[in-house]
Amino acid sequence: MRLTSWLGGALAGQGIDAAAGALVLTSRLSVDLVQKAAMIGARVLIAPSAPTALAVAEAQAAGLALIARGPDGPTLYTETEAE
Structure with missing residues (x-):
């Protein structure tokens, strides 16, 4: 999946x-997808x-809000930094 080139290009073009x-994914949530979204x-x-734990750490470092499946349903793993 070329998230940065395909989606980034489509957004920029519009x-x-x-x-x-x-961004809503239908796939697994790994560090590479967090990095590309950032x-x-x-x-x-x-x-x-x-x-993954690494994806959570990367999202936190990037100031990216990460919402995904948790033990009790949808979970907010990280939040964006306040502006």
Whole structure:
């Protein structure tokens, strides 16, 4: 999946800021997807699978809100930094 080139290009082509909404994935939530979402300027990432510990750490470092499956349902793992 080429999230940064395909999605980033589609958003840029339409003049849409990735930070203006949320990215919703239908796949596993790994560190590489967190990094790619951060690269295009996303602020919120939502996925149906539990994130890896490394993905949570990377999202925290990038100031990316991470919402995914937790032990008791949807869980907010990290939050965006206040502006």
